Amino acid sequence: MHADTRYHASAPRSVSFGAALAINGAIIAGMIFAAPNIIVLKDPDTVMRPIDIREAPPPPPVDDPKPVEKVQPRTSQPPFLEKPVVDTISETSIRTTTILPDALPTNEKPTDPGPVTVIEPARPAPAPALIGATTDPRYAQDFQPEYPSQEIRAQRDGLVTLRVLIGADGRVKAVEPVSATSDAFFAVTKRQALGKWRFRPATRGGVAEESWKTMTVRFRIEDAR
Structure with a gap:
């Protein structure tokens, strides 16, 4: 086999240079119409670079940095602590009742009832007076x-005063001495009161009831003869 060593003639360089020139011209023309302030330097031996001749705009104003708010982390605890409950000793007693008043208080002003007649409660009847005991005739x-025989011999008069308790049946139940001329006068008087006196x-x-009665007994020597 034989290699293809035939010579291929290359395209003329003039044609390649013209095409490159036409492309660069079109690019430059587009840049001129798009940005009139850009100057393009034509130098066949250098690469064309666009230069912006416009003045740089002033930098935007810088605001003061805003304070960063601190975000408190959320917790399960309440924002405030409750007051502790302290047991106190109280002597006040509160009682409830189920008894309702007959009338509830109102804001109405009471009317003048006029003169009030006070009715005094009836006084109880006085207890019946005691009617004392009397001698039964x-x-x-x-x-x-x-x-008394000894007082007869002494030719002496006597006087006896005593208190007797008279029962509801009229008989003497007890005898108390008040005064006596002698014990002999009192002894015979006491014996006679308990045995013979009736009232x-x-x-x-x-209604019959017991009562005390003071009695006086006189002894005269002329009555003893």
């Missing part, structure tokens, strides 16, 4: 006791 002959008992409202 049916037993009047038994009232004077016997004269009409004291009454209160028609």
Whole structure:
């Protein structure tokens, strides 16, 4: 096999240079119409570079830096602490009631009821007075006791005062001495009162009841003869 060593004639260099020139011209013309302030230096031996001859605009004003707000992290705790509960001792007692008043208070002004008549409560009837005991005339002959023999010999008069308790039946239940001329006079008088004296008992409202009565007995020597 034989290699193809035939000589191929290259395209004329004039044609290549013209095409390159036409392309560069078109690029330059577009740059001139697009940016009239750009000067293009034509130098076949150097690379054409566009130069911007416009003045640089002033830099924009710089604002003062704004303070950065601090963001508090969110927590589950409340923004404030509750006041602690402190137990206090109180002597005040509060009681409730289910009893309702007959009428509730109102804001209406009370009217003048006029003169008020005060009715006093009825006074209880006084207790019946006690009607004291009296001597029963049916037993009047038994009232004077016997004269003591020793006092007869002494030819002496006597006087005895005593208190007797008279029962509801009219009989004497007890005897208390008040005064006596001698013990002999008092002894015979006490014995006669307990055994022989009879009274009409004291009454209160028609009902018989016990009562005390003071009695006086006289002894005269002329009555003993």
